Amino acid sequence: MKEEFARWDTLFVQFLKRDWKKIMVWVLGLGLFSAGFVPAFEEIAKDQGLLGMFETLQNPAMISMVGPTPIETAADYTLGAMYAHEMLLFCSLFSMIITILHVVGHTRKEEDLGLMELVRSFQIGRHANSLATFVETVFIHVILALFIAVVLISFKADTISVEGSFLFGASIGMAGLIGASIALVTAQIMPTSSAATGSALGVIGLLYLVRAGTDVLNVDLSMFNPLGWTYLTYPFTENHWILLVCGLVFTVLLSIIAFVLEGGRDLGAGYLPQKEGRGNAKKSLLSVRGLLIKIQKGVIMGWLIAFVIMGAAYGSIYGDMQTFLESNEIVKQMFSHSDVSIEESFTGTIMMVLISLVSILPIATVNKLFTEESSLRLSQLFATKVTRGQLYWTSIGIAFFSSVVGILLAAGGLGSTAMAAMEDRSVMSIMDFFAAGYNFLPSVLFFTGLAAFALGWAPKLGKVVYLYLGYSFILNYFEGLLDLPEWLLNTAIQSWIPRMPIEDFDVRTFIIITLMSIALMVIGYVGYRRRDMIEGI
Amino acid sequence: MTNIVEVQGLQKKFGKVQALKDVTFSVAAGEVVGFIGPNGAGKSTTIRILLGIIKRDAGNAKIFGKDVWKDSLEIHQRVSYVPGDVTLWGNLTGGEIIDLFMKLHGGGDQKKRDELIRRFELDPKKKAKGYSKGNRQKVGLIAALSVDSDLYIFDEPTSGLDPLMEQVFQEEVEKIKDSGKSILLSSHILSEVERLADKIVIIRQGKIVETGTLDELRHLTRSTITLATEGDVAEIATVNGVYDFKQKGNQATFAADHQHINAILVKATELGVKKLEAVPPTLEDLFMRHYKG
Numbered sequence: 057m058k059e060e061f062a063r064w065d066t067l068f069v070q071f072l073k074r075d076w077k078k079i080m081v082w083v084l085g086l087g088l089f090s091a092g093f094v095p096a097f098e099e100i101a102k103d104q105g106l107l108g109m110f111e112t113l114q115n116p117a118m119i120s121m122v123g124p125t126p127i128e129t130a131a132d133y134t135l136g137a138m139y140a141h142e143m144l145l146f147c148s149l150f151s152m153i154i155t156i157l158h159v160v161g162h163t164r165k166e167e168d169l170g171l172m173e174l175v176r177s178f179q180i181g182r183h184a185n186s187l188a189t190f191v192e193t194v195f196i197h198v199i200l201a202l203f204i205a206v207v208l209i210s211f212k213a214d215t216i217s218v219e220g221s222f223l224f225g226a227s228i229g230m231a232g233l234i235g236a237s238i239a240l241v242t243a244q245i246m247p248t249s250s251a252a253t254g255s256a257l258g259v260i261g262l263l264y265l266v267r268a269g270t271d272v273l274n275v276d277l278s279m280f281n282p283l284g285w286t287y288l289t290y291p292f293t294e295n296h297w298i299l300l301v302c303g304l305v306f307t308v309l310l311s312i313i314a315f316v317l318e319g320g321r322d323l324g325a326g327y328l329p330q331k332e333g334r335g336n337a338k339k340s341l342l343s344v345r346g347l348l349i350k351i352q353k354g355v356i357m358g359w360l361i362a363f364v365i366m367g368a369a370y371g372s373i374y375g376d377m378q379t380f381l382e383s384n385e386i387v388k389q390m391f392s393h394s395d396v397s398i399e400e401s402f403t404g405t406i407m408m409v410l411i412s413l414v415s416i417l418p419i420a421t422v423n424k425l426f427t428e429e430s431s432l433r434l435s436q437l438f439a440t441k442v443t444r445g446q447l448y449w450t451s452i453g454i455a456f457f458s459s460v461v462g463i464l465l466a467a468g469g470l471g472s473t474a475m476a477a478m479e480d481r482s483v484m485s486i487m488d489f490f491a492a493g494y495n496f497l498p499s500v501l502f503f504t505g506l507a508a509f510a511l512g513w514a515p516k517l518g519k520v521v522y523l524y525l526g527y528s529f530i531l532n533y534f535e536g537l538l539d540l541p542e543w544l545l546n547t548a549i550q551s552w553i554p555r556m557p558i559e560d561f562d563v564r565t566f567i568i569i570t571l572m573s574i575a576l577m578v579i580g581y582v583g584y585r586r587r588d589m590i591e592g593i
Numbered sequence: 594m595t596n597i598v599e600v601q602g603l604q605k606k607f608g609k610v611q612a613l614k615d616v617t618f619s620v621a622a623g624e625v626v627g628f629i630g631p632n633g634a635g636k637s638t639t640i641r642i643l644l645g646i647i648k649r650d651a652g653n654a655k656i657f658g659k660d661v662w663k664d665s666l667e668i669h670q671r672v673s674y675v676p677g678d679v680t681l682w683g684n685l686t687g688g689e690i691i692d693l694f695m696k697l698h699g700g701g702d703q704k705k706r707d708e709l710i711r712r713f714e715l716d717p718k719k720k721a722k723g724y725s726k727g728n729r730q731k732v733g734l735i736a737a738l739s740v741d742s743d744l745y746i747f748d749e750p751t752s753g754l755d756p757l758m759e760q761v762f763q764e765e766v767e768k769i770k771d772s773g774k775s776i777l778l779s780s781h782i783l784s785e786v787e788r789l790a791d792k793i794v795i796i797r798q799g800k801i802v803e804t805g806t807l808d809e810l811r812h813l814t815r816s817t818i819t820l821a822t823e824g825d826v827a828e829i830a831t832v833n834g835v836y837d838f839k840q841k842g843n844q845a846t847f848a849a850d851h852q853h854i855n856a857i858l859v860k861a862t863e864l865g866v867k868k869l870e871a872v873p874p875t876l877e878d879l880f881m882r883h884y885k886g
Contacts, residue, residue: 248723332718333686341689342696351682432680436733439644439674439746440698441666588647 060319062181067188071162075192082154083200090147090228091207094139094216101135109138115372115477120268122146124275126290136215136292144227148286149264151200151228152235155193156256159239162189164249167324176323183315186240190311193236201229220292223300230303231286235260237310238282244317247330282306344437344446348454352424356458359417363462366413367469370406374399375477396558397483399474403492404555405533410470411496412529412550414462415503418455419525422507423518425451430515432591448584452508452577459500467493484557492556498569502549505576512583515590595622597744597775598643602652605638612638614799616652620744620775620792625766627790628779629880635799636779637677640748643777644674656744670699673742677749677779679733681721687732688717694736706739712761726753738765745769745776751785763788783876793876795883802883810879815848817872818857823865832860844868 072079100109110130112118125141127133163186166172172185204225208216239256246252263283270277270284278284285303289296321327340346425447428434434447471489475482503525510518528548535545545551552569554562598620605613613635620626630636641647642654645665654661656668681690691710695701710717713731721729730753737745745766751759759782766776766789780786786793793810795803803810815836820826821844829845830838834853839846849857849871861869 250722330719330723333689333720335686335688335717337685337689337692337696341685342693344697347682347693350685354684432676432678433682435646435676436674436679436694436736437697438646439669439672440694441669442697443666586648589641591641591646 060181060183061187062179062184064181064184064187064191067175067180067184068191071188071192072195078158079196079199082158082196083203086147086150086154086228087200087203087207089150090143091204091225093143094135094208094211094213097135097139097142098213101138106130106133106135106138109133109142112373113141115375116272118372119271121369123267123287124271126294134215134292135213136217136220139216140220140224140287140291140293144224144289144291145283145287147228148231148283149260151197151232152238152260152283153257155197155232155235156239156253156260159189159193159236160243160249160253160256162192163240164243164246164252164326168249172323183318186243186315186318190236190240194233197229197232200232201225204228216292219295223289223295223297224291226300227286227289227291230300230307231283233307234282234285234303237307237314240314241310241317243326244314244321245327247326247328251328252326344442345450345453348425348447348450351428352421352454355420356417356454359420360458360462360465363410363414363466364469367410367466367471368473370410371470371473371475372477374402374474375479399478399483400557403470403474403484403489404558406470407467407489407492407496408532408550408555409529410466411463411493411500412525412532414459414466415500415525416522417462418459418500418504419507419518419521421455421458422451422504422511423521426511426515426518426590430590434589435591438589444585445581448508448511448581451511452504455504455507456501459497459504463493463497463500464490488557491561495556495561495566496550496553498566498573499549499553501573502569502576505573505580508577508580509583510580512580512585512587596620597622597624597657598626598777599655599658600639600643600653603639603642603649603654604651605635605642605647606650612799613642613649616796616799616801618794618801618804620777622775623770623773624792625770625776625778625790627786627793628777628796629781629783629786629793629876630796634796636796637748639796640674640746640777640779643746644669644672671743672746673698673737673740673744674746675730675733675737675748675750677752679729681724681729681732683722684720686718686720687715687724687728690721690732691717691736691739694733695739698736698740698742701740706735709735709738709765712765713758727755727758730754731758734762734765738769743774745774747776748779749781750778751780751782759785783880787876795880797883803879807876811873812851814874814879814882815850816854816874817846818849819844819846819868819870819872820861820866821845821868822861823867824863826864828864829857829860832857 099105107130110125110127110133113122113125122142123145125133125137127137166175166185175185176182201222202225205218205221208221208224209218235256238259239252242256242259243249243252246255260283263281267278267281267283270281275288278288279299282303285299285306289299317327341350437447467489468486470493471484471486474484474489475486503521506524507518507521510521528550531540531545531548532550534540535551549569552565554560554565596619598618600619601617603613603616604611616635616639618626618628628636628639638647642649643656643661645662645668648662657671659668661668681687685693688710691706695706713735715728715731715735719728721732724732730750734750737747747766751762754762763785766778770776770789776789778786778789787807790807792804792806794801820829822829823843826843826845827840829835829847830840832853833856834850835857836848836850837846
């Protein structure tokens, strides 16, 4: 038995040496993200903020996203309660996801890469690597939990108690360990490391969806969900330490199962057979368009789903808009305009936010062509009768298509949830939302055009377009808050576009920006046609 | 014979680095040209210019009498290319990628494809991310060999293949050669070039340093001779054109200049020949001579 784990300690020390930078970034990054928002929440909690938040988060749509709170009346809702309510579930999720990537990366991934073969040729036991990975993960999460607790305590907020702080940190740590044990099991079962990562993430996704349902229907049912043993500990309010014990037992059991499974399999192989792919290509793949769509389908679908969810999330606020906006001076300043309803003025700003998000997708689609080029995957295609124009304009076409669909889904998601939330009090129709969304289409085209221009003339600068997007987003987002000079605002493309529905549609601006974008694309094409392809040189 | 590929005084700069200084060579119809040189000599750069992937700074490059940059599409219809490092889309299977390449090239032969998959022992249903280097290379080769072209450009095509698969590749190239197609074969495996190539072009630091048939090139260098005589073999060492003389008992091994071979043989018969072996220089010897010297 001992032989099976031989020299795990050597591997463990080796892992720490190899990973210490990663561990630093992990603990600092996730730790500060989990605990560092206390000042921001203190800001929100001012005046009637707690009350407003409490009301907003009672909405079933919000509960299904962030989870429930044990507090029953707004008067008892404290800063601590709000912090745990809004932060803990998401931080637990992040913790799980990072850990899954880490655990599979150290186990099956290394087998797939052939590294493990070399390691195992020394006097290293069969389970030594898995055990070392597991112990390293425990080590990281103990540090992470303590770090989060210390950061939380350091803010010295009244309702953020010492006990609650430690429980908050421990819950996030426990989430990581649960993720680790799930990953350890899928790493044994699945045929490849990517399938192991994918299925472990899938399990987490499923647990999240299930808890969304049970949280709304009956919170007690969520107690049977491993994910529930993290955010339902209710730090700063009820402090249910006992749930962490459930998590610990679950982790230990699952890890034992993983080790038993590992004992019975070959190196580099799982229990499920490798899924056979197609021996011949489908007809739909056999073109430049087919290929470019196929290799980007996953990313495009992922973003489109994200747009719907983002839209729906903002849309669900419309029901309690009044309470939400009145609750806080800053929020009020950002979203209010005189002589129009708050719903409409909120729509104008939030649409800018959503469509800026949508702009990420076409930029990514255009940049992808350069990624393909520099990773040499197109070398053999360049030597066929496929023209550079085909590659270029097909990418632009896909970018355009995903922009139009992205706006449709974001505006539709926002509009339909908003309409549902406002019930018969609605001051807007669904068409108002679509109009407000497509009003921003030229800005999306402009970002696409910039990316296309970069692709043609300075492909390595393609990523800079994201920076400009971030910059112009921030300018527009804080426009109402800070007193920014006109010329500075005008450096952001969105500033030129009127905020519908509070402002009127402007045909001239719409056409001019669209034409500018098309010009950028054409100029980009000229560059793309005549430049050297950059193949890892 | 008409020239399929015609390259003259090609130059290319990457930033401050002069990658190609002066590249001149040609590939005639039905000819296999071995393109050899050490890493970084400019082989791939030359090939990329020929494919219109990058643009030359100076010089001329034509395939089928057409400009490689301006008329690249017309040229590509009749060209097959396999890069030295075939990279593939991880989530597509080998079979899918072969089909895609064939379709985008046009004029593929499905039967030929299936036969090549069998000969190269490739599992076409596996996702490309699970392929080893050798298997990725097979995907590129099968796609290129399944379509009908007039010029085949191979840039170190067999890197990562095992000797058995190398053999299969060489047989396939011989078939193409027999059907009168032209081939530009850049390779590090000199025995492969030796076996297949009619003509050899050696590039070094962006310059073509030698061109000719293997026989012609051999003439420029020395054969290795092993000689045993009845008399004192040491006397051979004094003959003109004998180099690297090494003696062991009455047997000697040395390098001999081809133009002095007669004088050497005369001296040898004087001493009474017991044993004589002459080995022509291998391509490797040629290669080493050019790169070390």
